[in-house]
Structures are given as C-alpha cells and as structure tokens.
Amino acid sequence: xxxxxxxxxxxxxxxxxxxxxxxxxxxxxxxxxxxxxxxxxxxxxxxxxxxxxxxxxxxxxxxxxxxxxxxxxxxxxxxxxxxxxxxxxxxxxxxxxxxxxxxxxxxxxxxxxxxxxxxxxxxxxxxxxxxxxxxxxxxxxxxxxxxxxxxxxxxxxxxxxxxxxxxxxxxxxxxxxxxxxxxxxxxxxxxxxxxxxxxxxxxxxxxxxxxxxxxxxxxxxxxxxxxxxxxxxxxxxxxxxxxxxxxxxxxxxxxxxxxxxxxxxxxxxxxxxxxxxxxxxxxxxxxxxxxxxxxxxxxxxxxxxxxxxxxxxxxxxxxxxxxxxxxxxxxxxxxxxxxxxxxxxxxxxxxxxxxxxxxxxxxxxxxxxxxxxxxxxxxxxxxxxxxxxxxxxxxxxxxxxxxxxxxxxxxxxxxxxxxxxxxxxxxxxxxxxxxxxxxx
Amino acid sequence: xxxxxxxxxxxxxxxxxxxxxxxxxxxxxxxxxxxxxxxxxxxxxxxxxxxxxxxxxxxxxxxxxxxxxxxxxxxxxxxxxxxxxxxxxxxxxxxxxxxxxxxxxxxxxxxxxxxxxxxxxxxxxxxxxxxxxxxxxxxxxxxxxxxxxxxxxxxxxxxxxxxxxxxxxxxxxxxxxxxxxx
Amino acid sequence: xxxxxxxxxxxxxxxxxxxxxxxxxxxxxxxxxxxxxxxxxxxxxxxxxxxxxxxxxxxxxxxxxxxxxxxxxxxxxxxxxxxxxxxxxxxxxxxxxxxxxxxxxxxxxxxxxxxxxxxxxxxxxxxxxxxxxxxxxxxxxxxxxxxxxxxxxxxxxxxxxxxxxxxxxxxxxxxxxxxxxxxxxxxxxxxxxxxxxxxxxxxxxxxxxxxxxxxxxxxxxxxxxxxxxxxxxxxxxxxxxxxxxxxxxxxxxxxxxxxxxxxxxxxxxxxxxxxxxxxxxxxxxxxxxxxxxxxxxxxxxxxxxxxxxxxxxxxxx
Numbered sequence: 001x002x003x004x005x006x007x008x009x010x011x012x013x014x015x016x017x018x019x020x021x022x023x024x025x026x027x028x029x030x031x032x033x034x035x036x037x038x039x040x041x042x043x044x045x046x047x048x049x050x051x052x053x054x055x056x057x058x059x060x061x062x063x064x065x066x067x068x069x070x071x072x073x074x075x076x077x078x079x080x081x082x083x084x085x086x087x088x089x090x091x092x093x094x095x096x097x098x099x100x101x102x103x104x105x106x107x108x109x110x111x112x113x114x115x116x117x118x119x120x121x122x123x124x125x126x127x128x129x130x131x132x133x134x135x136x137x138x139x140x141x142x143x144x145x146x147x148x149x150x151x152x153x154x155x156x157x158x159x160x161x162x163x164x165x166x167x168x169x170x171x172x173x174x175x176x177x178x179x180x181x182x183x184x185x186x187x188x189x190x191x192x193x194x195x196x197x198x199x200x201x202x203x204x205x206x207x208x209x210x211x212x213x214x215x216x217x218x219x220x221x222x223x224x225x226x227x228x229x230x231x232x233x234x235x236x237x238x239x240x241x242x243x244x245x246x247x248x249x250x251x252x253x254x255x256x257x258x259x260x261x262x263x264x265x266x267x268x269x270x271x272x273x274x275x276x277x278x279x280x281x282x283x284x285x286x287x288x289x290x291x292x293x294x295x296x297x298x299x300x301x302x303x304x305x306x307x308x309x310x311x312x313x314x315x316x317x318x319x320x321x322x323x324x325x326x327x328x329x330x331x332x333x334x335x336x337x338x339x340x341x342x343x344x345x346x347x348x349x350x351x352x353x354x355x356x357x358x359x360x361x362x363x364x365x366x367x368x369x370x371x372x373x374x375x376x377x378x379x380x381x382x383x384x385x386x387x388x389x390x391x392x393x394x395x396x397x398x399x400x401x402x403x404x405x406x407x408x409x410x411x412x413x414x415x416x417x418x419x420x421x422x423x424x425x426x427x428x429x430x431x432x433x434x435x436x437x438x439x440x
Numbered sequence: 441x442x443x444x445x446x447x448x449x450x451x452x453x454x455x456x457x458x459x460x461x462x463x464x465x466x467x468x469x470x471x472x473x474x475x476x477x478x479x480x481x482x483x484x485x486x487x488x489x490x491x492x493x494x495x496x497x498x499x500x501x502x503x504x505x506x507x508x509x510x511x512x513x514x515x516x517x518x519x520x521x522x523x524x525x526x527x528x529x530x531x532x533x534x535x536x537x538x539x540x541x542x543x544x545x546x547x548x549x550x551x552x553x554x555x556x557x558x559x560x561x562x563x564x565x566x567x568x569x570x571x572x573x574x575x576x577x578x579x580x581x582x583x584x585x586x587x588x589x590x591x592x593x594x595x596x597x598x599x600x601x602x603x604x605x606x607x608x609x610x611x612x613x614x615x616x617x618x619x620x621x622x
Numbered sequence: 623x624x625x626x627x628x629x630x631x632x633x634x635x636x637x638x639x640x641x642x643x644x645x646x647x648x649x650x651x652x653x654x655x656x657x658x659x660x661x662x663x664x665x666x667x668x669x670x671x672x673x674x675x676x677x678x679x680x681x682x683x684x685x686x687x688x689x690x691x692x693x694x695x696x697x698x699x700x701x702x703x704x705x706x707x708x709x710x711x712x713x714x715x716x717x718x719x720x721x722x723x724x725x726x727x728x729x730x731x732x733x734x735x736x737x738x739x740x741x742x743x744x745x746x747x748x749x750x751x752x753x754x755x756x757x758x759x760x761x762x763x764x765x766x767x768x769x770x771x772x773x774x775x776x777x778x779x780x781x782x783x784x785x786x787x788x789x790x791x792x793x794x795x796x797x798x799x800x801x802x803x804x805x806x807x808x809x810x811x812x813x814x815x816x817x818x819x820x821x822x823x824x825x826x827x828x829x830x831x832x833x834x835x836x837x838x839x840x841x842x843x844x845x846x847x848x849x850x851x852x853x854x855x856x857x858x859x860x861x862x863x864x865x866x867x868x869x870x871x872x873x874x875x876x877x878x879x880x881x882x883x884x885x886x887x888x889x890x891x892x893x894x895x896x897x898x899x900x901x902x903x904x905x906x907x908x909x910x911x912x913x914x915x916x917x918x919x920x921x922x923x924x925x926x927x928x929x930x931x932x933x934x935x936x937x938x939x
Contacts, residue, residue, distance in 0.1 A: 208819040211734040211755030281735025325713045327733035513662035529650055563659035
C-alpha cells in the first residue's frame with residue numbers, strides 16, 4: 001500500500017527521520033511505526049514491514065507533539081477572537097497536540113460543567129487534546145474557592161485566575177493546600193497590581209521616554225516571592241505562568257534548590273523580545289507581563305536552559321484587529337503565539353546557542369507535560385502517537401494572512417524566523433500539513 | 441533651474457539715471473513730497489526704494505520715509521510654492537493711514553506680487569493712495585495692474601527671464617535678460 | 623525646505639535646523655500681531671480640524687487663533703473619553719475625518735502615541751497638540767522660542783525643568799528640543815516624579831532631586847504645572863509639602879543668577895509650584911510664552927501646508 005496524505009492509513013511507518021525525544025535528537029536516521037493511533041515501535045534504521053505504507057520523512061526531525069500549558073481559546077464569550085475550533089487549528093499548525101486552556105472566559109470556567117463543556121468542544125474540533133484549567137475563585141472575583149474536587153473529576157488539570165492575580169494571600173494559600181491534596185497545581189499570574197496598576201508596559205527607559213505608564217519588575221518579583229512562600233508553607237504545587245523578570249527567575253531558582261514544589265513556564269516573546277519594541281507604540285507588543293529589558297530576556301532564556309524554568313508556554317492571547325487598533329494604553333494585553341512558538345525557539349534559543357534542538361523540543365513537549373502530569377508530550381512504545389515533523393532550517397516570514405488563528409495579533413508579523421512545523425499528527429491522524437512554499 | 445544670460449539691458453549708469461528720472465516724475469505727479477512714503481517689496485524692491493528716496497531728497501531737499509514689505513504670507517500660490525519659501529520681514533516705520541504710498545519693485549511681470557503687496561498694505565491701514573514704481577516692466581500681465589512710474593519698458597517673451605542685480609544684494613549692478621534652460 | 627515632513631508629532635523627530643527654521647518663521651508671524659489686521663490670507667480655503675480628545679482650553683485657543691490668523695477654515699471637534707472608548711476606535715474617527723477632505727489635523731489625545739497613529743493612517747498633515755505624557759511639540763517650540771528671545775544661542779545654556787516630569791509631555795518635548803540646540807537640561811522634582819531613567823534621554827540631561835542644587839546655575843527655570851488631580855498622596859504628600867520642597871518662591875528666585883528667568887506653561891497653581899510673588903514678579907515671561915505659542919503654531923501650520931502639495935490637494939485617501 002502506498003502512503004497517502006489524503007487518506008492516512010491506520011498503520012504506517014515514518015522513515016528517513018531524525019527522532020527527537022527526551023532532549024536528544026538521534027544521530028542516525030530512524031523510524032516511527034504507528035498502528036491504530038498508537039506507537040507500535042520506534043528506533044533507528046528503517047524496518048521493512050510487508051504491506052505497511054511508508055511516509056518518507058525526507059530527513060526531517062520527528063518529535064513528540066508539543067504541549068502548551070497556557071492558551072486562551074476565548075470560548076465561551078469571546079468567540080470573535082478565537083474558538084476552541086479555531087484555536088485548535090492554530091495549535092495544530094504550531095505543532096501542538098495538547099493545550100491547557102485558561103479559564104478567564106465569559107463566563108469563567110469555574111464549575112465542573114464548564115470544564116466538561118470545554119473538553120467536549122475540544123473533542124468536537126478533534127485537532128488537539130484540550131486540558132482545561134479552572135478558575136480559583138467563582139467568576140474569578142478573587143473571593144472564595146471553586147469546587148476544585150468536582151472540577152478535577154471533570155478533567156481540570158490545574159487552577160488559576162490567570163489574566164488577574166489572586167490578590168488575597170489567604171485565598172492563594174488555601175487554594176495551594178486544597179489543590180495540592182487533589183494532585184493539581186495552582187498556576188499563578190504573578191502580579192502585584194498595587195505595584196503595576198495602570199501600567200501598560202515595562203517600567204524603564206522606554207516607558208519613561210514614551211510617556212507610557214510603567215509596570216515595574218517589582219510587581220512580578222514580589223508576587224512570585226509571595227506565592228512561593230505560600231507554597232512552601234502550604235506544601236502544594238505552585239506553577240508560575242509567563243515568567244518575565246530576572247528577579248523572578250532567581251527567586252524560582254532558589255526556591256527549587258530549597259525543595260519548594262514550584263514549576264515555571266516562559267513565553268516565546270519573553271525570551272526573544274525586549275521593551276524597545278514598544279518604541280513605535282504598536283499594541284502588538286503590549287502584553288502582561290510586559291516585554292522587559294535585555295538582561296531579563298537573557299535571564300529567562302538561561303532559566304530555560306538550566307531548568308529553572310521548566311517549559312515554554314505561549315500565552316496565546318488572541319485579540320481582534322479592532323481591539324489592537326486602539327492606541328497603546330487602551331489596547332488589550334496579549335498576543336497570539338501558537339503558530340510561531342517553535343520557530344521563535346529555533347531562532348532565539350537554538351541559533352543563539354542557549355539550547356540545542358533537543359532541548360528546545362523538550363521545553364515544548366516532555367517538560368510541559370511533566371509539569372501538569374499530562375498524558376502527553378512523550379513518544380513511547382504503546383503510547384499514543386502524537387508527533388510532529390520539523391524542519392529546523394526552513395526560513396519563513398510571519399504573515400497575518402497565513403495564520404490559522406482567528407486573530408492575527410502576532411508580535412512577529414513581518415519577521416523572518418527559522419524553523420518550521422511541517423506536519424502534526426494526533427493519535428496517528430494528520431492535523432496539520434505545511435503548504436507554505438509548496439507549488440500546487 | 442539654469443539660466444542662460446543673453447544680454448545686459450541696463451548697466452549701473454542707466455539704472456541710476458532711471459531712478460533719478462523716476463524721482464522727478466514722482467515729485468511732479470505728487471506736486472511735492474507731502475504725505476509721501478516709499479515701500480519696497482522684498483527683496484530687491486527694498487534697496488531700490490531707498491535709492492528712490494535718496495534721489496527725491498536730492499530733488500526736493502526733504503527726507504521721504506522708506507519701508508519694506510514682505511508678501512510671503514499673501515501669495516496665491518502656496519501649494520505650488522513648494523519648498524523653502526523665502527520669508528523676510530515687513531518693516532513699516534510709519535503709519536500708512538492717509539499716506540500716499542509709492543510701492544517699489546524691481547520687475548513688473550504678471551502683477552501677482554503687486555496684488556499681494558496691495559493686500560499687505562491694506563492690512564496695515566487705509567492709505568490715501570498707492571502708486572506703483574518699477575525699474576523694469578516686462579509685460580505679460582495676468583491682473584489688471586499698471587505701473588505709474590517705469591524705469592524701462594522691456595518687451596520679453598514668456599520664456600525669458602529678467603534679472604535685476606543690485607549691489608547691496610548681488611554685489612553687482614545691472615539688469616540682464618536671459619532664457620530658462622530646460 | 624524648512625520642514626522635511628508631513629507631520630509634526632514631536633521634537634524628538636525634528637532636527638536642530640528644522641527647529642530653528644520654524645522659529646525663524648514664527649518670529650515673522652509675531653511681527654504680524656502688531657498690525658491693525660492680525661491675520662494673513664495665506665491659508666485661505668484650507669481646512670484645519672482641531673480634534674481635542676482631552677479637555678484643553680489654552681492649547682485649543684492658541685491653535686484656533688493661529689489658524690484664524692492664517693485665514694484657514696476651522697472645525698473644532700471634541701470628544702470625551704467615556705463615550706469614545708466604547709464604540710469608535712481612533713481609526714474610525716481618523717477615516718471619517720479623512721473622508722471629509724481636510725488639509726490638516728491638530729490632535730490632542732490622552733493616549734501617548736495617538737498622534738503618531740493618526741499620522742500613519744491619514745494622508746493629511748497631523749500636528750500633535752499633546753499626546754498623553756509623550757510629547758507636546760508646539761509647547762516645546764514656544765518655550766524654546768521664548769528662551770532664545772532672551773538668551774540667543776542656547777548652546778551651553780542651562781535649563782532646569784521642575785515638576786512632574788514623569789507625566790509631562792511638556793518636559794519631554796523641552797528635553798528633546800533643548801538638547802538638540804545644545805542646551806543642558808536638569809530635571810528636578812521628587813524621585814516619584816522624576817524617574818532616574820530620564821537621565822538616559824541625552825548626554826546633557828541630568829536628574830537632580832534637590833531644588834537648590836538644580837537651580838543654582840540655571841539660566842532658565844521651566845516650572846511645570848502640578849496636576850493636583852494626579853498622584854497626590856502617592857507621588858507627593860500634598861500641595862503644602864510640594865510648595866515647601868519644590869515651589870518656586872521669592873527666596874528661590876533671589877538665589878538665581880541675576881539674568882535668569884522663569885517660565886510656566888500655564889495654567890498656574892499659584893502657591894503650589896510657583897509662588898504668587900514670583901508669578902506676578904518681574905522675572906517671569908509667561909505672557910511672552912503665550913504670544914509665542916500662537917506664532918509657533920502659525921509657523922508650523924504654514925510650513926506643513928507649503929511643504930506637501932499632495933496633502934493639500936485632497937487630504938483623504
């Protein structure tokens with residue numbers, strides 16, 4: 001039987017690929033054997049199996065499907081920005097086979113029914129595994145705790161009021177304890193808004209120059225410190241979302257050394273861009289936490305390299321063009337990131353020597369899965385066949401029209417990046433095939 | 441814009457004689473110098489007005505005040521003016537109300553500069569009369585304007601250019617005719 | 623060509639030559655004010671829209687006067703923050719204006735960068751009349767004009783700006799303009815109002831939190847208005863404390879160099895940032911600033927109109 005992209009067979013071999021897993025890219029070409037959505041076998045060389053179609057990988061890198069611990073799919077309530085379906089398409093195009101959705105929708109994901117609803121919407125789209133997080137507090141109002149137990153039973157993988165911090169320290173402490181005993185983390189959007197309130201970009205030279213209200217590093221550092229101390233005392237698992245300051249990296253590094261159960265993620269924009277990008281007042285560079293200074297950018301990258309920061313998460317935050325056409329201080333925070341994450345990683349981490357390709361893939365696949373204990377991110381015999389084919393050398397220019405997300409607010413529009421996701425497979429089925437540059 | 445000089449049509453001596461004759465005509469037409477003031481249009485009209493004033497003083501033995509008029513903000517061709525409008529200043533050392541003003545310019549051509557100058561003067565007050573004195577009248581009027589005192593009438597084609605050179609501004613003293621080279 | 627641009631959005635963008643050229647033209651316009659007829663016809667038939675998206679009396683009147691004295695047709699258009707925020711984006715507004723074929727837009731907006739955004743979207747000329755805490759180029763130019771009238775060449779001159787620099791577009795425009803002309807700028811105020819990062823704006827910009835030291839060898843004090851509604855209690859303890867620490871009092875003035883003078887962009891909070899004694903005293907040049915403001919705005923409008931025939935032909939896309 002011949003390989004066909006149009007009708008992916010139930011059983012096939014992918015050969016002529018460099019298999020990348022557990023932080024290493026195979027030195028010799030290898031293969032992946034998929035059968036009924038599962039990994040039947042993988043290794044070096046190219047076995048011949050009678051009657052099994054072969055996909056010739058053409059020397060691409062084959063890696064586990066990526067796992068994003070931080071996406072905003074906006075459903076329900078923000079469907080003009082993104083839906084689970086459109087977000088899933090963007091995720092697949094970015095090489096992701098699993099995503100963790102944030103609960104700051106309207107209404108918020110603050111009960112078991114909503115969690116089930118999101119999982120169901122994910123299944124309907126069928127392109128990516130959707131793992132919802134739930135809100136810490138009903139309506140994300142910062143008062144009282146949601147029914148964590150029922151929500152975990154329904155499938156919630158963590159709790160967060162992301163978008164806003166949990167201001168009330170005793171609520172945070174309680175949430176850490178309570179979620180801890182259920183075996184899931186509290187994910188903190190670490191920001192002391194009494195320090196950052198009213199700000200729209202990093203407080204520093206550029207905010208001073210542009211006359212824009214600043215968000216000092218201290219707002220993040222203080223919040224990370226508070227939450228780590230609460231976690232230390234509570235014994236629960238704290239996951240720090242979108243780390244952006246060198247101070248926060250240092251605080252996390254120390255806490256980890258001291259045995260606190262803390263994990264952390266960083267976004268591609270925080271390890272690649274700095275606050276000078278705001279110089280033209282483009283809201284495409286407005287995010288929370290904001291783009292910081294070059295030494296923060298370097299500290300975040302080093303944090304990924306030494307494992308202080310466990311993984312890369314995109315904080316994919318779609319906004320409609322209209323919203324991004326407001327002037328900088330009025331525009332909403334956030335940018336899309338699913339479709340550029342791998343390329344930004346290759347361009348800003350691999351090519352700069354911070355990580356090798358295996359390390360980057362680990363930050364996008366195995367390591368995030370481990371943070372939330374997700375049944376994803378690996379490529380093991382008998383496990384589900386979520387995998388990607390990558391071309392780490394291909395250059396491409398980010399163009400709004402090529403993005404699959406319903407929103408086009410990318411911080412990399414017009415930028416030429418290196419590294420391309422050529423195909424994505426979920427449970428052995430094709431969810432994305434790159435047509436960029438293909439003459440048809 | 442390059443300029444191909446063809447001929448000198450007035451030399452320094454001829455220019456001086458023309459100014460002197462105009463001085464006589466002004467005094468004659470005005471029956472003296474009572475109420476008389478001179479206003480030169482920036483830039484070459486200004487030294488010409490001073491010279492005319494000096495010539496009148498030699499005829500009549502009395503000083504005639506002299507001022508300068510900048511018409512930049514009164515032009516009717518702002519959009520075609522394009523880059524670097526040369527703005528100089530207006531100096532009006534007298535009250536124009538009820539005066540007889542002799543407006544002085546180097547070359548009279550389309551009449552648009554004079555039109556603008558009349559508007560400037562009117563914004564300073566209400567003179568009794570305004571007369572026009574020019575060193576060269578080259579024709580091709582686009583407005584119903586006519587000089588009262590002329591140094592020299594020079595028939596020209598529209599492709600030609602008249603250049604008046606004045607010692608104070610150009611370092612030499614002559615009037616030349618030339619052609620624009622495309 | 624004096625201004626090599628379609629828009630004037632900030633003094634950061636202008637060269638020293640452009641600033642001096644504009645001030646030269648402004649000087650000519652000031653002379654016009656002494657005539658019985660204080661307007662000139664040069665902008666006849668041109669339409670200027672004053673779009674004020676933030677309350678302002680002085681700047682708007684000054685622009686209006688400048689436009690009227692150039693014989694332009696004027697449309698004034700104000701919006702209040704709240705009604706605007708909900709529906710129309712700035713882009714919607716801009717496109718509406720463009721469709722009406724205007725020649726020039728003067729914009730005051732509470733958001734930093736708003737003027738720049740409109741300039742990118744619109745084909746007509748845009749003059750920034752103040753955007754957030756970013757720039758207020760016409761104020762900067764009139765301040766510089768006033769200084770030059772007294773001091774001539776500003777190279778090596780010392781200008782001290784006192785007040786809430788962090789939130790001041792006037793300060794930023796002053797800093798850019800003055801340093802381009804070779805002046806040395808000292809920024810003075812409490813650390814809450816004068817972030818140290820501002821010293822990085824230029825080689826000849828320094829931050830000095832002590833008022834005495836900041837004014838000791840100053841040629842000019844540019845005293846900013848304290849926004850009473852903003853930051854009191856967080857940025858500074860209160861008006862009385864501010865006056866005590868940073869107010870320009872008779873005593874402060876008596877300690878200045880004999881020829882030093884005081885500027886203020888108005889409106890003044892008497893006995894907060896400036897003592898009445900000083901505000902009414904012989905060392906202030908506030909009314910010169912006001913008169914120069916009209917002249918500077920005339921000059922910019924005039925220069926931008928002559929410089930871009932394309933924009934004058936239509937304005938809209």
